[in-house]
Amino acid sequence: MTESSAVKNGTAVAQLDSYPAEPPSDGSSGGWRELFSRRNAAAASILAGGVALYAMNLYLTAALMPSIVGDIGGDRYYAWVATGFLMAAVIASMLVSRLLDRLGAARAYVLGFLVFGAGAVLNALSPSMAALILGRVVQGLGGGLVAGLGYAVIRSALPERLWTRAAGLVSAMWGVGTLVGPSLGGLFAQLGAWRGAYALLLAAALVLAALARRVLPGRSAEGRRSGPVPLPSLLLLTLAAAAFSVSATVPSGWPTAVCILAGVVLLVGFVAVERRGTATVLPKQTYRAGSPLKWLYLTVAVLCAGVVAENFIPLFGQELGGLGPLVAGFLGAAVSAGWTAAQLFSVGIGSVRGRARAIRTAPLVLVGGLLVYGLTQTGHASGPRVLLWAVALFVAGTGIGLAFPHLSVAAMRSSSDPAEGGKAAAAINTTQLIAFSVTSALAGTLVNLGADRPVDAARYMTFGIAAITACGVATARLTARRLGPPLPKAAASGSGEPGPGGPDTGWSRVEPGGPRSG
Helix, strand or coil, rough: EEEEEECCCEEEEECCCCCCCCCCCCCCCCCCHHHHHCCCHHHHHHHHHHHHHHHHHHHHHHHHHHHHHHHHHHHHHHHHHHHHHHHHHHHHHHCHHHHHHHHHHHHHHHHHHHHHEEEEEECCCCCCCCHHHHHHHHHHHHHHHHHHHHHHHHHHHHHHHHHHHHHHHHHHHHCCCCCCCCHHHHHHHHCHHHHHHHHHHHHHHHHHHHEEEHCEEEEEEECCCCCCHHHHHHHHHHHHHHHHHCCCCCCHHHHHHHHHHHHHHHHHHHHHHHHCCCCCCCCCCHCCCCHHHHHHHHHHHHHHHHHHHHHHHHHHHHHCCCCHHHHHHHHHHHHHHHHHHHHHHHHHCCCHHHHHHHHHHHHHHHHHHHHHHCCCCCCCHHHHHHHHHHHHHHHHHHHHHHHHHHHHHHHHHHHHCCHHHHHHHHHHHHHHHHHHHHHHHHHHHHHHHHCHHHHHHHHHHHHHHHHHHHHHHHHHHHHHEEEECCCCCCHHHCCCCCCEEEHHHHHHHCECCCCCCC
């Protein structure tokens, strides 16, 4: 394996120079059967279950929101329910590696599930929208932790030959959770029992906490390697998300523009602080010249931005399609259904060129599906029109599923140092949550711009998200160009000289005709 050297705490740390092919087999299959074997099934189930609970909760609430607003009011703060949850989840996701070092996997998971459950209790008892938002913030703190642990623990809990399958399983839980969440939320809304949905989430969190305590290991002997909490980055990111959120509540016009501009400036400040800081949210190598990690994380962000449309689809399904809450919930799950279906296929792609092609194709498919959905919006939609919406959303979701497992594994393999590789993997979840938070707030602003006409609100939201995801066409190509086999490099021998892949880039380049031979 070709490597370049970096010095960390006086020790040489190897950085991978490419996204390598699957490691040589030791005789085990490395397939689904091995992942769900007696040896690995328990750990895999906890990793997947935490992400499924997080995703189910996120989209269950989206399906419940029309009923919640009808009961306790507060429709002006509709977007804050999702944004408050996501902002808290972003904060918690930054603490994943530190809590994992200090508590171990079992205690960190138990803490996350219990905090999540406490938020569910607050939601079930909420008398007002302000109380609901508070409960969602508490849920976000627990949810961000368990979702981040799902990625961070893969590298240490499972052999490398299972990483792609495990990453596919964990990220597929976003699809499974968002299939179950809107549907279950729609069912509870149809029954007029939205508070009971949060009681169910509490029960699920307690069961998973008990299983994690029994199944997962405690603190490792080599823990406590984490650095200080990146407070400046955390503050700037939180303020940016808050600025975008406020844009959805102020009057349209210049106040909205000022809030959005402030959010953009704060995001730029976040990147500037990250580049210069010693304690960072994303791995330090993300900001090094030539590193492909920045393009990888940007690709993850724009793909996840496409999922945010699901927060509002149940609402538009009821207002424009005349659907009941249950059927509207199923419509909202169409993106997730496509995500899950495509991912089951995509994890079987073994060649480097196939993976690169999947990553390049993903944003094109996602944008195409969103555009069809947006262009076909109309009031009093007929049954065939609603069916067309469902198909377009399903196709959009397949774009996410094509690329996601390969992006996750690429991050895990970005460093041969376990701590850095784990941080890079955990940053996938942080990037997801940042994208969800920012895009949710922007989508809420766009929906408010068309508040007088639901058709306009649906189009503004959909086209705005499509414009964001279209940026992924460029970032995906830049990511895919680096997914080559290891290249010979002078730094591998310890000279530190840059090789043909560029100045310590982390991965090599894949030319259009195939991997470069070096």
